[in-house]
Amino acid sequence: KNEVEQSPQNLTAQEGEFITINCSYSVGISALHWLQQHPGGGIVSLFMLSSGKKKHGRLIATINIQEKHSSLHITASHPRDSAVYICAAHTDKLIFGTGTRLQVFP
Amino acid sequence: KAGVTQTPRYLIKTRGQQVTLSCSPISGHRSVSWYQQTPGQGLQFLFEYFSETQRNKGNFPGRFSGRQFSNSRSEMNVSTLELGDSALYLCASSPGIDTQYFGPGTRLTVL
Numbered sequence: 001k002n003e004v005e006q007s008p009q010n011l012t013a014q015e016g017e018f019i020t021i022n023c024s025y026s027v028g029i030s031a032l033h034w035l036q037q038h039p040g041g042g043i044v045s046l047f048m049l050s051s052g053k054k055k056h057g058r059l060i061a062t063i064n065i066q067e068k069h070s071s072l073h074i075t076a077s078h079p080r081d082s083a084v085y086i087c088a089a090h091t092d093k094l095i096f097g098t099g100t101r102l103q104v105f106p
Numbered sequence: 107k108a109g110v111t112q113t114p115r116y117l118i119k120t121r122g123q124q125v126t127l128s129c130s131p132i133s134g135h136r137s138v139s140w141y142q143q144t145p146g147q148g149l150q151f152l153f154e155y156f157s158e159t160q161r162n163k164g165n166f167p168g169r170f171s172g173r174q175f176s177n178s179r180s181e182m183n184v185s186t187l188e189l190g191d192s193a194l195y196l197c198a199s200s201p202g203i204d205t206q207y208f209g210p211g212t213r214l215t216v217l
Contacts, residue, residue, distance in 0.1 A: 033206070041143075041194050043208040086149065093162050094139070094206070096149040 003027050004089050006097035013104045019074040021100045023087035031090040032070045034061050037099070038083045046072070048090070077104045108132070110199050110209035118215045124185040127212045131178050131199030137161075138180040139206065140172060143194040152195075155180055156202075184214075192216045 047061040140152040151164040155174035172182040198206035
């Protein structure tokens, strides 16, 4: 079993829909990262959180330390949100989930 | 501030050769981490350097090595290349234990 599990693996949405991507981890962490990777490979760090909730524009990330679970929400999704979203558990290094491929259609 | 830069962006090598990849972090960032991304294994941690010292190492064979210079620039080296080393190699810099800023990656193809 992977130390970091993401679901779903693939997600298709219509523009405007509310999106949720889930991440569960089995290791002790100092923080949980959410990353976005566009075609071509470039990775952008969206959030680093160790408790509670963070919001940036239409993106919201939450974490429940007791349940070892984090979610990334996208409100009012847009085609430009189409990307692979990766969560990573920060131990003494980053341990990555396998990613969620999101496609948002107009 | 300029972002993280990696050179070269693309590289083709043959089995048995060695390769050196370079990463220049954001000015002021002292931590540089290296990652390998393949379709089969996803993203995996290679190693992290902080102030010229290797702070952590992932589960990769000794053919993978790295170093960091006094100006925080980092290089990673892969010797005796294998077909399975074909991957996107990403480096990321951070001020310390903090948000990581990723470079565009070097895509290595081993023939």
